[in-house]
Amino acid sequence: xxxxxxxxxxxxxxxxxxxxxxxxxxxxxxxxxxxxxxxxxxxxxxxxxxxxxxxxxxxxxxxxxxxxxxxxxxxxxxxxxxxxxxxxxxxxxxxxxxxxxxxxxxxxxxxxxxxxxxxxxxxxxxxxxxxxxxxxxxxxxxxxxxxxxxxxxxxxxxxxxxxxxxxxxxxxxxxxxxxxxxxxxxxxxxxxxxxxxxxxxxxxxxxxxxxxxxxxxxxxxxxxxxxxxxxxxxxxxxxxxxxxxxxxxxxxxxxxxxxxxxxxxxxxxxxxxxxxx
Numbered sequence: 511x512x513x514x515x516x517x518x519x520x521x522x523x524x525x526x527x528x529x530x531x532x533x534x535x536x537x538x539x540x541x542x543x544x545x546x547x548x549x550x551x552x553x554x555x556x557x558x559x560x561x562x563x564x565x566x567x568x569x570x571x572x573x574x575x576x577x578x579x580x581x582x583x584x585x586x587x588x589x590x591x592x593x594x595x596x597x598x599x600x601x602x603x604x605x606x607x608x609x610x611x612x613x614x615x616x617x618x619x620x621x622x623x624x625x626x627x628x629x630x631x632x633x634x635x636x637x638x639x640x641x642x643x644x645x646x647x648x649x650x651x652x653x654x655x656x657x658x659x660x661x662x663x664x665x666x667x668x669x670x671x672x673x674x675x676x677x678x679x680x681x682x683x684x685x686x687x688x689x690x691x692x693x694x695x696x697x698x699x700x701x702x703x704x705x706x707x708x709x710x711x712x713x714x715x716x717x718x719x720x721x722x723x724x725x726x727x728x729x730x731x732x733x734x735x736x737x738x739x740x741x742x743x744x745x746x747x748x749x750x751x752x753x754x755x756x757x758x759x760x761x762x763x764x765x766x767x768x769x770x771x772x773x774x775x776x777x778x779x780x781x782x783x784x785x786x787x
Contacts, residue, residue: 513570515549522547526673534658535564535699536665559595564667564699564740605642605745621631625776635636647713651761653778664767666738668777669695675779676786677752684751688785691749694761698738704773705765709749712760726765736765750773756781 522532529543536543536557545551553561562568659665670692677688680697698704706729714722733744750756758780765773 514552515547517569518561518565519547521569525565525669527565531656532564533666534656537659537661537700560699560741562599564697566599568596568603573605574618598748602743611672616625624782628633648714648721649759650758650760650778652699653712653715653762653776655776657775657777661701662702663700663771663772664698664702664738665700666704666762666763666775667695667697667699668763668775669697670777670779671695673779673780674758676782676784678786680771682699686751689749689751690756690781691747692759693745693747694779696738696744696763698742701740703737703740703768705767706763707736708762708764708767710760710762710764712762713750714757714760716757719754752755752783752785754783 522529529540529547533540533543538557542551546553552558558569568748616654632785648671657665657668672692675692677690678684683689683691705726707723707726707728711722711724713722726736733747738744760776761777762774762776764772764774
């Protein structure tokens with residue numbers, strides 16, 4: 511394997527993503543991802559930038575051989591793009607450090623409602639939105655099913671800091687014992703803005719599920735705007751004490767594309783009955 515293929519394989523596994531999931535997010539075939547990881551081929555610069563944003567990492571190989579043969583003006587433009595990509599990676603790393611510091615200082619609340627730690631710009635004005643309710647069938651199977659991107663439409667990838675999630679010991683967050691604390695990342699990967707009109711969180715219980723609904727105005731209050739810009743990311747935190755009745759959390763994000771098309775994205779986070787060391 512060359513350096514890039516090793517880095518890609520390591521970064522993908524660190525995000526708990528399969529080759530199929532990465533291929534779907536990039537709108538390529540699984541065999542294409544396999545060729546990259548086996549060192550048979552490398553992505554072009556634009557695709558490499560998408561991979562870096564999705565996996566939140568910077569690769570040592572930034573320019574393909576074809577790009578090296580481009581005219582000098584094109585190479586200068588590529589260098590500027592690479593510098594911008596490195597800056598973005600540094601910003602993401604800084605945000606993660608801030609989150610860790612907030613947790614250590616006990617600043618983040620312990621309730622089950624999300625607490626905002628946005629990674630996207632908060633300059634945009636809030637938009638008036640109409641809630642779109644997700645399907646009535648609340649099942650783990652539905653939330654666990656894959657969401658596939660559509661060409662020319664926004665695609666929001668829902669990821670977590672750890673999947674499945676283990677509990678942690680933190681006396682400031684959970685004074686009565688271990689608890690689950692998660693960070694949810696909402697990343698637009700298809701280059702199209704997506705306006706969030708509704709966010710539903712479902713705590714899947716043994717007997718009766720706990721459901722939390724948030725409309726577009728609430729989401730706008732968290733992030734400064736209910737519209738997730740192209741290839742940018744919103745992030746929020748949540749958590750609650752560890753109890754044996756809870757199996758996992760379902761996340762359903764509904765909203766609309768720029769042309770008004772209604773869309774939804776969902777994911778499931780299993781909760782492990784074990785404590786991280």
